[in-house]
Amino acid sequence: MTWWEVLVQQTINGLTRGAVFALIALGYTMVYGIIELINFAHGDVFMLGLFISLAWFTLLGVTTPLTGWQLVTLLPLVFLLTMLTTAALNVAIDRVAYRPLRRSTRLAPLITAIGVSFMLENAALLWMGPAPIAYPDVFPSVEILREWFGLDSAIFVTTKDVLVVCATVPLMLALHYFVTRTRWGKAMRATAQDRETAQAMGINVERTILVTFFVGGALAGAAGLIQGMYYNIGQWWMGYQAGLRAFTAAVLGGIGSMGGAALGGLVIGLLSAWSDQYISARWTNAIVFSILILVLVFRPHGLLGERAADKA
Amino acid sequence: MGRAALVVGLLLYPFVDRAVGLQTVHAVSDGMIYVLLALGLNIVVGYAGLLDLGYAAFFAIGAYTMGLLNSPVLGSPLYGHPWSFWLCIWVAAAVSALLGLAIDAPTLRVRGDYLAIITLGFGEIIPVAIRNLGDITVEIGGWRPIERLNLTGGENGVNPVGRPYLPGVPFETDPVPWYFLILVIGAASLWAMNRLRDSRLGRAWMAIREDETAADCTGVNPVSTKLLAFALGASFSGFAGSIYAAKLQAITPGAFEFQVSIMLLCMVVLGGAGSLKGVVLGGMLITVFDRIVLSQSTFLVRWVGRTAGVQALASSDLTLWRWFFFGLGLVLVMLLRPQGLAGSRVSPVAAGADETDDPIVSEPSPSPRVEAVPGWLRERMAPGVAAPEAAPLLDVRGVTKRFGGVVALNEVDLVVPPGAIIGLIGPNGAGKTTFFNVVTGLTRPDGGRITFEGASLVGLRPNAIVARGIARTFQSIRLFPYMTVLENVLVGEHCRLAATVVGAVLRPPSVRAEESRARERGRALLAFVGLGGKEDDIARNLPYGDQRRLEIARALATEPRLLLLDEPTAGMNPRETEILTDLIGLLRRELSLSVLLIEHDMQVVMRISDRITVLDYGTRIAEATPAEIQRHPRVIEAYLGTGYEQELAARSSPR
């Protein structure tokens, strides 16, 4: 492989990784925007999304690569089912662990979020066991450059990479439309900016928060499904690492900003892929966080975050 | 009584444990190490209000300092020179404190949850670095200047770590000496922290926690105050880390992961952030639950299962459910007691804090009296009277400030002579508050000169400007809402007090005297503004008018030569307004205090101002005496309106 092939390959890897981070980061940033909570349990919802999608595939009897009409019917169906399940789970978490603390100090729901995170991880451990779980290769993997175009290149691009793009980009566009154009999206933004006044506009604030958790959970579920199909492996503790990276992405982009979360996810994905390649995988975590710290020191509100003017 | 029983209980506990055969001393001693850590974290999170999600990093630094000094790993440059434990714990504390400073210094610009994520980042970086520094090879084009250098022991950690040596006390596998060692250190830490909290420094931390900008404008230096919190917090974990390393005899990087930071945070919040008793309680509870209850209850459940013949129970292993129960416990405790186990119940935050039931209308407080002016304030301000030359106190020339494309202040001139009351009026958005912010250092001007008593103020931080003698109040009241009335005033005195960390802990006679003098002065000041008897009320529970007066008292406590008041009568009824106007006049007459006043109530401005400056769109459009301003055509057009004259007439006719 030549140096530029390595670079292109790692960039592709980074972008696919980043797309998953971005989907998770959106959930963090939306919840933070609306109730100012670092939802520690969100990474675990993503992890459960992976296992839940696996359960749906098993239930539907899919264990081998899907083809033809099955691909265009069953795959969207599993996407839908998984997203609905994790969305419901996320809503339930909010109802049980965060909603009673809405008027409490900010640290209290943070601690319950940590508690829920521990519970979800432990539940996954008991459900799936401590060993890594093989995720069946349900999506047909074809090397695009060699098999479709007949190119003899060392770069490895498969239909799975295409799947990641084809799944995340429409989801993000849909989210953008939802937030800027629809009633509930506007309600979400209004509630994030001033809850009591939003209420006085006739917005049902609790239902808006519910919608936020629903959407965030659905995105995390989609991310889990994509992760499973792409890497074919899942483990009970993976939500913690992914959640940490995704949250970092949300902060890097400017927490509360949707565009920032998407951008942050891609940046973190690229950085970690490049660092794995050019420095050493064992230093990647340190490097990702060092860059995060540098960005925040020079741009304290993240890449796209809005500066909250401190008025006297 | 209770305290004596507690001491006896703590002293007897290990022997009782041994007699009964519980074998819990190990776990309890480990728990006490975590409590010590949590106490350090409490300084950062509970007192200074800085959310730290990577505190285990300092724990690691302390432990590795001890480990590397006392038992250098093979191949490291330090190999073969073990140091004494008793020296190492101090070195570890110092190293942790220094690294605390170094790591957190870049975070000072960052606020709130961004700070949290940076600390989280460091918490991730440190274990990674420790792992990887066990095997360093640097290769530059085939040349290897460093090959397989082992600094930290890598994944294997450091093993063994030297034990403390004390004649006659065996620090071996028997946990009892360890228990007492940790008990002594823990008790000393608690004692020191208790004293810190009730000192000038503790108040500064809390002020930063409540409102950083207001604290800065009250003379508290946020940079040094926060750094001190970080350094002290880190030094405690240096202690804890080094004892941990010595007790365990071995350390590995896995012991300092994110989960440890989270566990420590849980201890602090579970107990009730800010409360020492709560932190100890929360810490012990979590450890005891984790190390003792879970393992013991497995036996219990199995026994129940066997006797009842339920196979599922008999073969169960609750330790598998460890994190599930831990998480469930956290959720339940927080849902049932959101303020923490020992936290004081602060009434739920309703946005309507301004609406209380105190009968401020039916009980008009008396006008301030000349005799009530605190003697000390008179003394401290007295030198100011001896300024007969007409040199202005505050001299602002050509100050300009732009926000993006908008010119908020355009070449504004303003002069405050000593002992004068100057009004600053103008339509909304004219730049009045921006002008205040520029003078008090919150906003840096883009151009122009600001001199106070002949020295330039440009570029100084707000707290340095307070120290020079300028105090201010805010348009929307900015008190330290969860501190008491007296504490609010004491924060005002912060920059006139001198106690250091050592002084605050050891309390030599000079510090004691300073502290009691400060309290006396604070009480006198509160009595003067009409808040006598409310010293121990929580500031946010005061009625609105009292809050305004408290803010003025806090500003006066900084011993200012110039007082900036931003709409002091906003939201007051005419009676309260009158009292406040009298107060301002009294301050000027008795203390020759100069006042710069933003005010929309024209009656007030016209009555007490010597001269008035009018701003419109950032530009000074008039500067004259009140009588001239009322007839000034541009002022009428831009600000007063034509109806104003009729209103003046309407108001004066019934008199």
Added chain:
Amino acid sequence: MLELADVHTYYGNIRALRGLSLSVQPGEIVTLIGANGAGKTTTLRTILGTVRPRRGTVSFNGHRLDTLATDRIVRLGIAQSPEGRRIFPRMTVLENLELGAFARPDRDGIARDLERVFTLFPRLRERVAQKGGTLSGGEQQMLAIGRALMARPNLLLLDEPSMGLSPILVETIFRIVQDINRQGTTILLVEQNARMALRVAHRGYVIQTGRIVLHDAAADLLRSDLVRKRYLGEK
């Protein structure tokens, strides 16, 4: 139209309203004047349901409000311009106005009312695409009132519309308040500036420590001793 009867509202253990009663008839401007902390804003919050009365009833056109959720109350035709304006700072002027009409289903009516707001406040039309947070204080006040009008309320609650405004703007705002009322909207006006409020209102209530101590026609209140001494600053 609106009726509060013996309302007691608490914040925690603090009594904010102690048996407050007042009523508003269709077509009126009624003003509620009183000192800061007397319970004016609490009264409005109780009407809108953001705090609940512990005792007493609030009714509006035959509906009991004290058990309804805020968003339902808004749908009954009550809108508020809150104290301190509370504009959504990161939304445009247009989005702010649209949110005012959040509870309404009729698109045509919304478009008509948008036009009406722009006619009342031409400044807002000029700034329609600007973010709310970048407006000046006076413009924000106009936006807050405009936003409330977008709900086409039967009853408009105005909380301290003159607060922090220059004398010249205060006059403008109060003139517009009268215009709105003439166009058929009933108004409950809470004000610190008692003189101005009593000048535009038909009737007035004086609130002290959570109770109504005086109510009368506005013109009569202007002449009453209590009001003149306490709220108009006359001697």
